[in-house]
Amino acid sequence: MPSAATLSTWLQNSGLWARAVRLRWGDLMHLRETGPVVLLFKDGGAGLMTEVDLEHNLILVKNPGSALGDGGIAVDELRLEQVWSGETLLLRSKRGRPETEAPFTLGWLASLVLRERRLLQDIGLASLTLSFLTIFPPLLVMTVVDRVLTHHSYSTLVLLGTLLAAASIFETLLGHARRLIVLIVGTRLDAKLNLHVFNRLLRLPLDYFERHPAGETMHKVAQVYKVREFLTGKLLTTFLDLMTLVVLLPFLFFLNPILAGMVLACTALIMLVILAFLRPLRRSFADVIFAETEKASALGETIFGIKTIKSLALEPQRNALWDERVADVGSSRLAFGKLANWPQTVITPIERFMSIGLVLVGAYMALDDNTGYAVGALFAFMMLSMRVAQPLVGLARLVEDYEGVSLAIVEAASVLNRPPETDAVSGGLRPRFAGAISFEDVSFTYGGTKLPALDRVTFGVTAGTMLGIVGRSGSGKSTLTRLLQGINRDYSGSLKIDGNDVRVINLRHLRQSFGVVLQENFLFRGSIRDNIIAGRSGLTLDDVVNAARLAGAEEFIERMPNGYETMIEEGSPNLSGGQRQRLAIARALITDPRILILDEATNALDPESEALLNANLLRIASGRTMVIVSHRLSSLIDCDQILVLDKGKAVDIAPHNLLLERCAIYRQLWSQQSRHHDSQGQHHVAPPFVQSR
Numbered sequence: 001m002p003s004a005a006t007l008s009t010w011l012q013n014s015g016l017w018a019r020a021v022r023l024r025w026g027d028l029m030h031l032r033e034t035g036p037v038v039l040l041f042k043d044g045g046a047g048l049m050t051e052v053d054l055e056h057n058l059i060l061v062k063n064p065g066s067a068l069g070d071g072g073i074a075v076d077e078l079r080l081e082q083v084w085s086g087e088t089l090l091l092r093s094k095r096g097r098p099e100t101e102a103p104f105t106l107g108w109l110a111s112l113v114l115r116e117r118r119l120l121q122d123i124g125l126a127s128l129t130l131s132f133l134t135i136f137p138p139l140l141v142m143t144v145v146d147r148v149l150t151h152h153s154y155s156t157l158v159l160l161g162t163l164l165a166a167a168s169i170f171e172t173l174l175g176h177a178r179r180l181i182v183l184i185v186g187t188r189l190d191a192k193l194n195l196h197v198f199n200r201l202l203r204l205p206l207d208y209f210e211r212h213p214a215g216e217t218m219h220k221v222a223q224v225y226k227v228r229e230f231l232t233g234k235l236l237t238t239f240l241d242l243m244t245l246v247v248l249l250p251f252l253f254f255l256n257p258i259l260a261g262m263v264l265a266c267t268a269l270i271m272l273v274i275l276a277f278l279r280p281l282r283r284s285f286a287d288v289i290f291a292e293t294e295k296a297s298a299l300g301e302t303i304f305g306i307k308t309i310k311s312l313a314l315e316p317q318r319n320a321l322w323d324e325r326v327a328d329v330g331s332s333r334l335a336f337g338k339l340a341n342w343p344q345t346v347i348t349p350i351e352r353f354m355s356i357g358l359v360l361v362g363a364y365m366a367l368d369d370n371t372g373y374a375v376g377a378l379f380a381f382m383m384l385s386m387r388v389a390q391p392l393v394g395l396a397r398l399v400e401d402y403e404g405v406s407l408a409i410v411e412a413a414s415v416l417n418r419p420p421e422t423d424a425v426s427g428g429l430r431p432r433f434a435g436a437i438s439f440e441d442v443s444f445t446y447g448g449t450k451l452p453a454l455d456r457v458t459f460g461v462t463a464g465t466m467l468g469i470v471g472r473s474g475s476g477k478s479t480l481t482r483l484l485q486g487i488n489r490d491y492s493g494s495l496k497i498d499g500n501d502v503r504v505i506n507l508r509h510l511r512q513s514f515g516v517v518l519q520e521n522f523l524f525r526g527s528i529r530d531n532i533i534a535g536r537s538g539l540t541l542d543d544v545v546n547a548a549r550l551a552g553a554e555e556f557i558e559r560m561p562n563g564y565e566t567m568i569e570e571g572s573p574n575l576s577g578g579q580r581q582r583l584a585i586a587r588a589l590i591t592d593p594r595i596l597i598l599d600e601a602t603n604a605l606d607p608e609s610e611a612l613l614n615a616n617l618l619r620i621a622s623g624r625t626m627v628i629v630s631h632r633l634s635s636l637i638d639c640d641q642i643l644v645l646d647k648g649k650a651v652d653i654a655p656h657n658l659l660l661e662r663c664a665i666y667r668q669l670w671s672q673q674s675r676h677h678d679s680q681g682q683h684h685v686a687p688p689f690v691q692s693r
């Protein structure tokens with residue numbers, strides 16, 4: 001019986017939502033409408049919990065043995081604990097969580113925010129209360145000025161003072177709570193976004209990453225957080241402030257309708273100014289974003305290509321490029337800033353008039369009025385009018401900010417909303433592979449190129465074949481292995497593995513059944529053992545040792561200070577190229593793949609490691625299909641079949657000796673290489689010839 005964790009991985013790979021958890025009886029009692037709950041028993045058996053009977057403190061469990069239609073047997077806590085240690089598998093169909101599929105748009109993000117309904121309600125309530133509280137102090141001031149000062153009433157003053165103090169304390173606490181909730185909403189949203197974004201990124205097809213510099217992708221994806229910040233920052237606060245407006249505006253009109261009207265008029269003017277600048281600002285901001293993206297990709301490229309840069313001493317050139325990019329960003333930011341400075345400049349006098357000019361107008365009106373009460377109202381009005389103007393101006397500014405955010409959305413969406421690899425990741429067939437491969441009239445052209453990389457390729461090999469692929473560089477060898485792995489799927493013709501078209505096979509299943517070793521393999525930070533297992537479940541140290549032995553890596557691993565626990569640093573500086581390669585082969589072999597692809601895998605190897613690997617090759621190949629791409633023909637002599645590619649066409653397929661006899665291209669490649677190998681230059685296998693090109 002596999003462990004709960006393994007089961008859950010299996011199920012997740014099949015496109016279900018599954019979690020392995022450890023529960024107690026009390027937890028079971030609270031599980032309702034969660035989807036199927038599978039209890040894993042100590043003896044290796046399992047049962048399906050079909051019902052919870054809270055009243056009798058029982059659950060109904062269905063055993064594999066019980067009849068199909070029956071609801072299961074009732075079990076109480078004591079009986080269950082005898083057989084069950086708490087291991088449980090929770091299941092659900094993935095359809096219930098559409099948010100991972102939804103395209104990235106502002107609306108989608110907003111819906112994520114709105115999902116925090118309860119917290120938002122709390123925030124709203126706090127804000128509304130705060131708004132009412134803001135009326136309080138001006139009201140008190142008004143009373144103080146009007147009543148206390150004119151009637152010299154000490155008792156009223158004390159009462160007012162107490163009220164004011166109480167209100168301030170309440171306001172402080174409420175403000176604290178509101179900021180806290182906004183923070184919580186923001187944090188939760190960030191966590192969700194992080195998961196979503198990473199998930200989307202991993203599902204993008206390989207071509208995307210080949211075509212776009214990593215720095216650019218990282219920069220664009222980071223824009224998501226800008227949008228999030230806008231949503232829970234400016235947008236939310238402006239919304240909340242608008243709530244204040246709803247409360248305060250009528251009060252302002254009550255205090256002094258003329259002045260209130262003037263506040264509104266000024267605000268409208270400010271809005272007009274901002275709206276007038278919107279279009280030019282948008283254009284200028286697009287320039288900024290473009291320059292920033294270019295700068296980010298220059299940085300990314302430099303870091304990822306640092307080995308080449310250092311070894312070719314290209315630092316000055318990179319510096320010059322960086323200078324240029326920084327200057328571009330600087331000048332576009334400056335242009336944007338200069339433009340954005342104008343509305344600010346025009347708005348300032350209007351704002352000043354709202355805060356000071358209105359007081360003068362009010363004072364003038366109070367002079368005219370001889371009831372005496374108008375002075376208090378004027379004070380109150382002064383205290384409140386800025387509170388009203390702020391959110392209104394904020395609303396106009398929001399439109400301005402939205403420009404920036406909408407560009408950020410476009411940027412992030414240009415990465416995240418690409419079609420993910422294929423729907424076949426969760427659907428499609430999951431056949432058991434034997435390893436027969438057949439190509440029939442397969443043609444493939446890379447996007448953006450004219451000549452086909454593969455041109456009507458037809459051949460077939462049975463399961464267990466050791467297939468070599470040779471051809472000049474650019475003849476389509478790698479492309480062929482990419483089609484096999486389902487990396488490029490828009491080919492024409494038919495490509496079958498064991499008679500199933502590759503396109504109908506579940507992509508993850510396909511790749512899990514394959515082992516692939518490339519010329520350059522990435523090792524992750526961690527121990528050697530972790531790198532060989534690479535997070536795949538159900539593998540033990542024995543498997544690791546076996547795989548390492550098969551790959552010819554055992555001997556050097558055991559000489560390492562900590563053996564299989566030796567840590568590999570980032571970029572694996574403590575391993576030689578040959579050692580790295582052998583680890584990669586062990587990593588590919590550990591799952592005992594039915595089909596193993598070595599794509600120029602021995603290229604980077606020193607002759608000794610290569611000899612070691614070649615010696616193991618036959619052993620590695622036993623029981624599986626091997627596809628070996630290599631330009632060193634000597635390592636392919638043992639292959640059952642060798643496919644010769646030329647300019648995307650399959651020229652011939654046969655064993656080495658036969659090809660030497662009948663295939664001109666193969667003979668040519670062979671003679672070129674044997675000339676290299678015959679360093680003594682005693683005898684050439686083929687007559688010398690003039691190399692075309």
Ligand code: ADP
Pocket residue numbers: 210446447449453471472473474475476477478479480
């Ligand atoms: P080989 O492995 O035999 O050297 P490839 O299969 O890598 O050849 O390439 C075959 C042809 O396809 C070449 O002409 C190459 O320029 C082109 N090609 C390879 N990869 C890409 C790609 N990602 N985009 C566009 N063209 C490509």
